[in-house]
Amino acid sequence: MQRMFGANGGVYSYLAGIFSGNDGINLKVDMEDVDYKSTHPKTVYEKDGLNITAMGIPHGDVPNLAYRIETSEGTIAISADQNGTNPHFIDFAKNADTLVLPAAITEDLHGLNLHRTIEPSL
Incomplete structure (x- = not known):
């Protein structure tokens, strides 16, 4: 998940807020x-x-x-x-x-x- 969405080097780092729910659409992913x-x-x-x-x-x-x-x-x-x-x-x-x-x-x-x-x- 970090490789995909991590704030530091993730392919889709602009979606890093999914880990905290601070992505602008209130989506939080619990792994x-x-x-x-x-x-x-x-x-x-x-x-x-x-x-x-x-x-x-x-x-x-x-x-x-x-x-x-x-x-x-x-x-x-x-x-x-x-x-x-x-x-x-x-x-x-x-x-x-x-x-x-x-x-x-x-x-x-x-x-x-x-x-x-x-x-x-x-």
């Missing part, structure tokens, strides 16, 4: 560490009927997270790239009203253990 190696969900935000849970998803040696956002209006599960080897992701995404998954890969990238290839049905 929550999520162990991207953990295959179990962690609640990262819960307030006013909005519940956001994050979970590490395998993507080779590149850190990656999936999010589940639940409200009284519905639930959306969002996955970044993953190789599909975390069996807990199925329960994490189960019964979501909307599931967002990236689905593009070329076979030559599969060896990096970053993405799941599309397997033909039997």
Whole structure:
């Protein structure tokens, strides 16, 4: 976050106020560490009927997270790239009203253990 928004050298340093809420639009970001190696969900935000849970998803040696956002209006599960080897992701995404998954890969990238290839049905 400092590399992106830090006042001293952040790419978007003009938004450094998000750490204190002094950004001119009263937006304050509270950061929550999520162990991207953990295959179990962690609640990262819960307030006013909005519940956001994050979970590490395998993507080779590149850190990656999936999010589940639940409200009284519905639930959306969002996955970044993953190789599909975390069996807990199925329960994490189960019964979501909307599931967002990236689905593009070329076979030559599969060896990096970053993405799941599309397997033909039997």
